[in-house]
Amino acid sequence: MNVIMDLCIVPLGVGVSVSEYVAVCQRILAKAGLKTQLHAYGTNIEGEWDEVMAAVKSCHEEIHGLGVPRITTTIKLGTRIDRKQTMEDKVTSVMEKLAVTYQPTGPSKA
Numbered sequence: 001m002n003v004i005m006d007l008c009i010v011p012l013g014v015g016v017s018v019s020e021y022v023a024v025c026q027r028i029l030a031k032a033g034l035k036t037q038l039h040a041y042g043t044n045i046e047g048e049w050d051e052v053m054a055a056v057k058s059c060h061e062e063i064h065g066l067g068v069p070r071i072t073t074t075i076k077l078g079t080r081i082d083r084k085q086t087m088e089d090k091v092t093s094v095m096e097k098l099a100v101t102y103q104p105t106g107p108s109k110a
Contacts, residue, residue: 001049004087005077007056008042011063012070021068025059032058037087042074046087049079 011021026043029036032055035046045052060071 001079001081002084003045003047003049003052003077003079004085004090005045005052005056005075006042007045008074009056009059009063010072010074011068012072014068021063021066024062024066028058028062029055035087044087052077 007025009021009025011018014021022038022043026036026038029043029045032047032051034052034055037044045055047055056073056075060073063071
């Protein structure tokens with residue numbers, strides 16, 4: 001089953017900067033061959049359920065292996081069985097609706 005996941009892994013006890021650990025996970029996801037989109041507070045991932053879950057587990061194992069004592073992870077995910085849908089499909093659908101209905105407004109000329 002295909003899944004689209006929003007993943008946010010936060011190592012605890014390592015200070016305020018976590019980009020080193022984000023990079024570790026990005027490498028794991030790439031090596032797994034998963035489609036990803038990094039964003040400011042996490043990563044969107046697209047792939048087969050078991051492969052995505054295995055990669056998330058690998059992220060935890062690798063980060064713990066770097067000496068991180070604790071990790072908190074937030075996962076949002078969605079599946080559908082009526083048709084195949086990609087991350088791009090979801091974004092494109094919204095952007096198309098914005099192009100039709102969104103009329104930017106500037107400061108009032110009154």
